[in-house]
Amino acid sequence: MALDFDRSLLGREFDRSEHEPVQAATLIAFARSLGASDPCYVEDGPDLVAHPTWVVTYRGHKMFPDDMPAFFRGQMSFDAGKDVDLGAPIRPGDRITIVSTIHDVYEKTGRSGGMVFVVLRLTLTNQRGDLVAHVDNRFLYKV
Amino acid sequence: MAATRSYDEVFEGDELGPMALQLPADQVRAYARAADIHFPRFTDDEAAKREGLPGMIAPGNMSMGLLTTLIDGWAGPGGLRRLGTTFRAIVRPDRGLRLCGAVTEKHDDARTVELDVWIESDEGDRLVIGTATVALA
Numbered sequence: 001m002a003l004d005f006d007r008s009l010l011g012r013e014f015d016r017s018e019h020e021p022v023q024a025a026t027l028i029a030f031a032r033s034l035g036a037s038d039p040c041y042v043e044d045g046p047d048l049v050a051h052p053t054w055v056v057t058y059r060g061h062k063m064f065p066d067d068m069p070a071f072f073r074g075q076m077s078f079d080a081g082k083d084v085d086l087g088a089p090i091r092p093g094d095r096i097t098i099v100s101t102i103h104d105v106y107e108k109t110g111r112s113g114g115m116v117f118v119v120l121r122l123t124l125t126n127q128r129g130d131l132v133a134h135v136d137n138r139f140l141y142k143v
Numbered sequence: 144m145a146a147t148r149s150y151d152e153v154f155e156g157d158e159l160g161p162m163a164l165q166l167p168a169d170q171v172r173a174y175a176r177a178a179d180i181h182f183p184r185f186t187d188d189e190a191a192k193r194e195g196l197p198g199m200i201a202p203g204n205m206s207m208g209l210l211t212t213l214i215d216g217w218a219g220p221g222g223l224r225r226l227g228t229t230f231r232a233i234v235r236p237d238r239g240l241r242l243c244g245a246v247t248e249k250h251d252d253a254r255t256v257e258l259d260v261w262i263e264s265d266e267g268d269r270l271v272i273g274t275a276t277v278a279l280a
Contacts, residue, residue: 026177029173029176029177030174030177030178032173032177033170033173033174033176033177033178034174034205034208034209034211034212035170035209035212036212036215038215038220040144040220040221041220047144049144051208051211052211052215052223052226053204053207053208053211053226056204056207057178057179057180057204079203079230080229080230081203081227081228081229081230081273082203082204082207082227082228083225083226083227083228084207084225084226084227085224085225086223086224086225086226089144089221138229
């Protein structure tokens with residue numbers, strides 16, 4: 001399949017969301033649910049930081065831009081994986097802003113036929129403007 | 144916060160784990176609550192079956208968290224710089240799992256290592272595979 005996709009959509013911000021300050025109790029509950037026991041993840045205090053994969057819990061308001069091709073609307077997708085690049089750790093009280101972009105769209109052919117992958121990139125920054133993480137979400141669409 | 148494992152004591156081919164894990168269904172539910180995920184497939188067997196799944200499953204994000212716990216246990220918290228994962232098959236609770244990893248490359252200038260990490264079933268099927276970059280002491 002040759003997907004007709006306007007590559008000028010790539011890298012263009014289509015959503016920005018600001019989140020409420022992070023709560024210590026929320027971070028601790030998350031870390032404990034993973035079986036983490038390091039004090040820096042599960043003990044409230046000045047050294048508490050978010051478990052590194054807390055960043056993948058964030059979502060923007062919109063999954064895709066409004067002008068994303070019709071092929072992707074209402075089509076079932078699969079969570080194919082994620083790539084996370086970590087920056088500054090998240091601490092209680094931090095206010096995280098998320099900027100959403102479509103980072104890549106590509107096609108592959110597998111055993112079960114054609115597939116299209118969409119990479120949704122969420123860029124997380126804190127209230128000081130520090131980069132917290134790039135989270136690339138890979139969605140798979142069967143053609 | 145920085146990793147505690149010394150870069151100089153690590154060699155390509157060193158293994159992480161394997162860490163055996165049963166992953167109780169209640170732990171998956173606790174994760175879903177803590178991560179603010181509200182899809183019934185992550186909390187309820189019957190609801191998951193209605194979606195065509197064999198039963199309740201663990202979120203892919205949870206698999207990333209479990210692999211990070213393996214990495215932190217090996218390197219000490221604070222060392223993880225990058226984690227990439229591919230979800231190849233569903234991870235179901237209440238079944239035997241193993242968290243595994245291996246050092247594939249060292250970067251002397253940055254004192255970082257590249258890892259292959261994966262979650263495998265008791266039968267040896269790799270359900271989640273990934274790579275990571277970790278900064279060591």
